[in-house]
Amino acid sequence: MSEPSCISSFQGPIQAWLRPGQWCFGVRAIRQGEERWACGCSRQQLVDGLEAVVASAQLNALANTRKVRMGKVKEDFSFVRIESYTASAEWLDVTEFHIESAGDGVSVRVKSFSSGFTPTCVPLAPLLSAVCFWVPFSDYGPQGSLNKLRIKEIREQLTKDGLVPSITVA
Structure with missing residues (x-):
């Protein structure tokens, strides 16, 4: 299983919490995707399904990322x-x-959403991303918005693999 580097494992949750890539109202829309779902399952069943998707994403790229992990799950x-x-x-x-x-x-x-301008493998990445919060960058790749694609891939994998009986995009 491919994990982020030690420095990214430490700085990643800090940058995810700070999310400086979302601070600038005018450009944050080009760095994010959002959906609302109605799911025919329990909370725990959905979370179990998400954990399975994350485990699977270690083997198969999930929207151009190979190092995927559960960052936080509330009790x-x-x-x-x-x-x-x-x-x-x-x-x-x-x-x-x-x-x-x-x-x-x-x-x-x-x-x-994209958390910030600076890669988390760079020392002081959360601080540098905070300083560069205004710098415009996008998450677009050859297939369009990677964040929107990631949501779609997670949704499709949850239903395709039978982890969640049904998901309706609202």
């Missing part, structure tokens, strides 16, 4: 953060799931 399964690092420079993209019970299933707000 009540109401919040999950997945950290996705690029293979070499270890730029960090974050995917967050805000999960609420809704009838027989759950309602989920999914947001994926």
